[in-house]
Amino acid sequence: MHQARVWDHLLGGALNSAVDRHAASVLERELPGTTRLARANRRFLHRLVGVLRERGIGQFLELGSGLPTAGHLHQVVAPGEVVVYVDNDPATAAQGRALVLGSADTVAVEADLRAPATIFAHPAVRRVLDPSRPVAVLMLHVLHLVEDVPELLHRYRLAVAEGSALAVSHLSPDYLAPADRARLARFAAAQRCTPRSRAEFRSALLDWRLDGAGMSTPDTWPDPPTGQPSLAFCCVARADFASELIPASG
């Protein structure tokens, strides 16, 4: 069983076994709404590609990508747009490489997202991605597994060109009813992961500037939340000259 194959099943993919499917049903029982979140994140990703393309961004760096199946990035970008999938699980990365083999613009690499310098120096990444042009740095349902988020986001900000974007979907209690918040807290303690509030995440943005759409849910972004429960918030932030002068707030 691996998280990437469990997620593949939640997304309706076929690269999973009976063990993964069982783990997915246990996960949905322990944290109801997970399947819905996986699918909402995928739709958020699809809307993001369109919005970021309009801003002139045609390079997508997906960190903690999981398996590139079930309508993942390289299946929805336009010809000539660049996709880099990064996952630290060797089997997931190997399967990813096999799935995108022969593509001129898409690569899948095995790397830890906590090491941006290693990722940008990776020969396969250097072959397709031009860091002097805007890049979309995507972290969907993975930052709850990371400790020092402000430092990490700052290092990505330094690694990308002005005009780049950061898009995040993050496990959070903010859009849950009190009983569901308590369940999420128990889940997080058992799984040793860290859901975060919108306020906490906003203060981690440092030199990234929160996009005009602000914080929302993967179901509704770029529109505001509708009041429907969600296990995550999502947002987009920009790397631009102003973001170096104005700390993220509000």
Ligand SMILES: C[S@@+](CC[C@H](N)C(=O)[O-])C[C@H]1O[C@@H](n2cnc3c(N)ncnc32)[C@H](O)[C@@H]1O
């Ligand atoms: C929930 S899954 C896939 C999420 C995917 N972004 C999506 O929206 O469908 C999270 C993935 O992150 C990977 N992962 C976890 N920690 C990581 C790290 N430090 N560096 C890179 N990948 C990581 C796991 O191996 C797993 O495949």
